[in-house]
Amino acid sequence: MPNECAVCKQPAVVAARITRGEQSVVVNLCEKCALQVGKRMPTEIVDSRIQSLPKGIVLSPSTHTMKQETPAPQGSFKINDSNDLITYIEQVKNLECSVYQQEEVIRTAKRNSAFKDPVVKTFRQPKKSDIKMPIAPKPPEKELVIYRFLGIALFLTSIGIAFFIGSLPWLGFFAIMFSIIFWYVFFMPISKNNSNKDEYESKMNEYNREMEKYKKKCENEERLYKQKMDEYTQRVSEAQAKYELEREVAITNSKIAKDAIDELSKPVQESKALLAELYSYDVVFPKYRNMIAICSIFEYLASGRVTTLDGPNGAYNLFEMESRQNIIINKLDAIIDQLEKIKQNQYVLYSEMQKTNDILQKISNEVNHVAHTTQRIETQAQFIAKATYLTAYYSEITAQNTEAIKYINMIRNS
Numbered sequence: 001m002p003n004e005c006a007v008c009k010q011p012a013v014v015a016a017r018i019t020r021g022e023q024s025v026v027v028n029l030c031e032k033c034a035l036q037v038g039k040r041m042p043t044e045i046v047d048s049r050i051q052s053l054p055k056g057i058v059l060s061p062s063t064h065t066m067k068q069e070t071p072a073p074q075g076s077f078k079i080n081d082s083n084d085l086i087t088y089i090e091q092v093k094n095l096e097c098s099v100y101q102q103e104e105v106i107r108t109a110k111r112n113s114a115f116k117d118p119v120v121k122t123f124r125q126p127k128k129s130d131i132k133m134p135i136a137p138k139p140p141e142k143e144l145v146i147y148r149f150l151g152i153a154l155f156l157t158s159i160g161i162a163f164f165i166g167s168l169p170w171l172g173f174f175a176i177m178f179s180i181i182f183w184y185v186f187f188m189p190i191s192k193n194n195s196n197k198d199e200y201e202s203k204m205n206e207y208n209r210e211m212e213k214y215k216k217k218c219e220n221e222e223r224l225y226k227q228k229m230d231e232y233t234q235r236v237s238e239a240q241a242k243y244e245l246e247r248e249v250a251i252t253n254s255k256i257a258k259d260a261i262d263e264l265s266k267p268v269q270e271s272k273a274l275l276a277e278l279y280s281y282d283v284v285f286p287k288y289r290n291m292i293a294i295c296s297i298f299e300y301l302a303s304g305r306v307t308t309l310d311g312p313n314g315a316y317n318l319f320e321m322e323s324r325q326n327i328i329i330n331k332l333d334a335i336i337d338q339l340e341k342i343k344q345n346q347y348v349l350y351s352e353m354q355k356t357n358d359i360l361q362k363i364s365n366e367v368n369h370v371a372h373t374t375q376r377i378e379t380q381a382q383f384i385a386k387a388t389y390l391t392a393y394y395s396e397i398t399a400q401n402t403e404a405i406k407y408i409n410m411i412r413n414s
Contacts, residue, residue, distance in 0.1 A: 005030040008286040015047035033286050079283060082307040086298070088283055091407050093298045095275040096291040097352045098400055101359065102268040106261065108360045109390065113257035113371040122239070126228040139207050249376045253383075257371040260380040264390060267397045274404045281411070284309070285316065292330050293319060295349035302348075362389050 005012045005028060012028035019042040026046060029037065037043050045057045079085050279289055288297065297315040300306045308314040322328045328346050329335050335342055335353065343350045370377075370386045377383050384391050 004028065005033050008033055008289065013049045014045050017044040017046050018042070019044070036282070036286060082301065085283075085307075085309070086301045087407075088278070089294065089298045089301055091404060092275065092278050092284065093291075093294045093348070094400065095271055095278065095404055096294050097356075098397060099268060099271050099275060100291050101352075101356045102265065102271060102397060104356060104360055105363055105390075105393065106265045106268065108364050109261045109265075109367045110258060112364050112368040113254055113261060125232055126225060139204070250372065253371050253377045256377050256380055257367065257383050260383040260387070261367075261390075263380060264384065264394045267394060267401055270401050271397070271404075274401060274408060277408055278404075288316060288319070291352075292332065292335070292346075292349060295352060296322075296328060296346060299346070299348040359393060363393065366390060 004010075008030060010030045010033075013031050014029055014034050015026055016029050016034055016037070017026045018037060034043065034045070042058060079088065284294070284297075288294065296319050297309065300315045300318055306313060306315045306318055310316055319328070322345070323330045329338065329342055335346075335349070339350065339353055339357075366387055366389045370383060377386075
């Protein structure tokens with residue numbers, strides 16, 4: 001046996017054969033829906049998991065005596081006219097929307113109050129390559145020094161050739177010219193170098209002075225690098241200390257915020273209990289006991305499109321027809337994604353969803369701000385005092401529940 005009731009989607013406990021005219025169908029139902037269906041048409045229990053509706057029992061409108069419905073508290077409730085029905089459906093609608101809204105508020109508030117790990121501030125570590133080291137001076141180049149003896153040797157050789165080969169004056173001429181050229185090329189630089197010795201020493205002295213300046217600049221740059229590294233280390237240490245403190249505060253604030261939200265959100269249980277009591281009078285068929293259907297049914301009744309729930313011209317039939325024709329959307333996920341599309345044909349639901357979204361946005365911003373402040377929250381009372389919008393919202397919910405209680409008390413005493 002499947003676990004889901006074909007009507008209300010609650011856990012199924014029986015398999016029932018429902019007969020309408022000459023046709024019959026076997027469906028899975030919960031206990032409550034089986035009793036409801038048995039009031040309207042012959043229903044045979046073909047399989048059962050509970051003793052109160054054993055296998056083989058037949059329920060029918062005329063012989064429906066297997067199980068008495070749970071009576072409404074303090075007497076039965078009777079809808080006298082369409083105005084009574086509108087008032088009742090409006091009360092149900094308000095509670096359905098309130099429960100949905102409160103559950104969304106709780107989820108939103110807890111999500112925004114959840115612990116968020118603070119961000120550790122980071123710094124760029126100084127690098128050696130960041131330092132602009134000075135360019136080292138180059139030492140002066142020495143003048144070209146030609147070996148003295150080479151010039152002298154070539155000179156003497158040329159003269160010797162000129163004297164010993166006197167019979168060839170043209171060769172002596174070339175030998176003398178050759179010796180003169182080498183004397184100029186090799187011997188003169190020696191003299192020049194000797195004459196520029198003082199200049200070279202002066203350049204060396206200048207080079208030594210520049211080297212001293214270079215070394216001092218290098219020392220200054222190294223000292224600057226060390227200073228930047230010390231500052232970097234100190235900043236990293238301070239940032240880590242700040243992170244540890246903020247993290248401790250965030251953990252404490254998140255826990256206190258969660259406990260405070262749990263305390264504030266208690267009215268949702270009361271709202272659910274009140275809604276369950278209104279449904280217990282069995283004015284609304286179980287299949288339509290949800291926010292989407294109730295909002296549409298209220299809109300049909302309040303706008304005068306229908307005056308009853310059942311029957312060919314009733315709210316149930318109109319809701320089913322518009323659902324089949326895709327005039328309305330009856331799935332919550334699709335409605336959330338296409339909210340503007342329902343404005344024309346599901347205005348009541350659209351208005352409630354818009355109101356809920358506005359509340360959620362404000363609560364989200366407030367809780368996120370209060371819970372994640374860098375200041376430590378010591379108590380739940382301190383959080384509640386700071387979360388003024390959230391506190392005001394739950395005060396309004398308490399007032400709505402009070403109005404619902406008054407209406408239910410009126411039913412009980414009727």
